[in-house]
Amino acid sequence: MSAKKANLSGELKKYFGFSTFKGQQEQIIENLLGGKDIFVLMPTGGGKSLCYQLPALISEGTAIVVSPLIALMKNQVDAVNGLSSDDGVAHVLNSSLNKTQTKQVFDDIKGGKTKLLYVAPESLIKDDYLDFLKEVKISFVAIDEAHCISEWGHDFRPEYRNLKSIIDKIADVPVIALTATATPKVQDDIQKTLGMNDALVFKESFNRPNLYYEVRPKVNVDKEIVKFISQHKGKSGIVYCLSRRKVEEFAQLLQVNGINALPYHAGLDQKIRVANQDKFLMEEVDVIVATIAFGMGIDKPDVRFVIHYDFPKSLESYYQETGRAGRDGGEGYCLAFYDPKDIEKLEKFLAQKPVSEREIGLQLLNEVVGYAETSMSRRQYILYYFGENFDPVKGDGADMCDNSSNPPKLKDATADLTKV
Numbered sequence: 001m002s003a004k005k006a007n008l009s010g011e012l013k014k015y016f017g018f019s020t021f022k023g024q025q026e027q028i029i030e031n032l033l034g035g036k037d038i039f040v041l042m043p044t045g046g047g048k049s050l051c052y053q054l055p056a057l058i059s060e061g062t063a064i065v066v067s068p069l070i071a072l073m074k075n076q077v078d079a080v081n082g083l084s085s086d087d088g089v090a091h092v093l094n095s096s097l098n099k100t101q102t103k104q105v106f107d108d109i110k111g112g113k114t115k116l117l118y119v120a121p122e123s124l125i126k127d128d129y130l131d132f133l134k135e136v137k138i139s140f141v142a143i144d145e146a147h148c149i150s151e152w153g154h155d156f157r158p159e160y161r162n163l164k165s166i167i168d169k170i171a172d173v174p175v176i177a178l179t180a181t182a183t184p185k186v187q188d189d190i191q192k193t194l195g196m197n198d199a200l201v202f203k204e205s206f207n208r209p210n211l212y213y214e215v216r217p218k219v220n221v222d223k224e225i226v227k228f229i230s231q232h233k234g235k236s237g238i239v240y241c242l243s244r245r246k247v248e249e250f251a252q253l254l255q256v257n258g259i260n261a262l263p264y265h266a267g268l269d270q271k272i273r274v275a276n277q278d279k280f281l282m283e284e285v286d287v288i289v290a291t292i293a294f295g296m297g298i299d300k301p302d303v304r305f306v307i308h309y310d311f312p313k314s315l316e317s318y319y320q321e322t323g324r325a326g327r328d329g330g331e332g333y334c335l336a337f338y339d340p341k342d343i344e345k346l347e348k349f350l351a352q353k354p355v356s357e358r359e360i361g362l363q364l365l366n367e368v369v370g371y372a373e374t375s376m377s378r379r380q381y382i383l384y385y386f387g388e389n390f391d392p393v394k395g396d397g398a399d400m401c402d403n404s405s406n407p408p409k410l411k412d413a414t415a416d417l418t419k420v
């Protein structure tokens, strides 16, 4: 055991250059290599990828990594390929490849070169892929962003539903499922759907002690936000709005008020969207005004504030979106504007949906309203929602919300607010 431990640390150093494991990474990896099914619940930035990347690199055969977004896959493949001196140990298999490229990937797998194969669930069901994967040595299957399996999650993907039967067809190997969504409902759903009731569960705290949570009534919201951002001039921040139209309008309003801001939503031309995102990452622009299309897989450590112009549809979404602030452990101010009328609008929208979707949607909205209207510690409320107990007096970050303390002192606004 100790020899194996020393060995794992050596491999960690060799491939990733890190001297120590983060959180429970080492136990997770040991158990996966020992053939166990594993379920990992760890907040964003916790280091989930390494839990399957390292064992994949040191195992015989190819690990299949199921991931929901082509963009995410590409990032990871590039990152993994940068780690190893052997060229191309990670590959993507999806609809973006042509025949020649697909054949190349198949050859690399057969030749034992590919240690990690990233696939989208909808690719995995293709007959020619399935037939091929059945014939090669698979080390294990990793299901990243596993909450996509659950309708209670914030990013449900119907294609994730059938994963279990597909994996069973490919190989009898250990499965590791990973997610940053930890509500007991989602957790239960994932384990049931994947047939992982006997899996070892590794859950880390979802507390983000450096984030400050505040909810304000949605009155003079434009002016309030302009003022807030002016007080944080030069710092990176995200403003979330529900509609594309609002995103465009508000980005313009910020610009008119001398704030270096750009819009981001799925309706923008691909080139503009990518350019705006890159400008934010490269610090050419301070503020991104965005719909929820922005953020997944974006790793900017020094985002100093996340503002919700509109309240999100669930507390998970809220947690994920605010979680993009303060990743480096520094200041992260999470400010949300609440208007019960916005919730009514969302309810009306849900009324047009099929019954099951509507019921889930309404329950999620109830939790959002509860959070917005609570007078208890907001951190305690969020963590309770994730099935975690939090001491609102002594817990880490206990005074970091509007209900628990006076808000931090803000500098005087210097910007000209007359244009709002």
Ligand code: ADP
Residues within 6 Å of the ligand: 018, 019, 020, 021, 022, 025, 042, 043, 044, 045, 046, 047, 048, 049, 050
């Ligand atoms: P998650 O998928 O849980 O959101 P990632 O896998 O993207 O998190 O990892 C978040 C960051 O943590 C990455 O920059 C990664 O390089 C870093 N990281 C992971 N494991 C370690 C470690 N053992 N030591 C130092 N940094 C680590």
Ligand code: MG
Residues within 6 Å of the ligand: 048, 049, 144
């Ligand atoms: Mg991840």
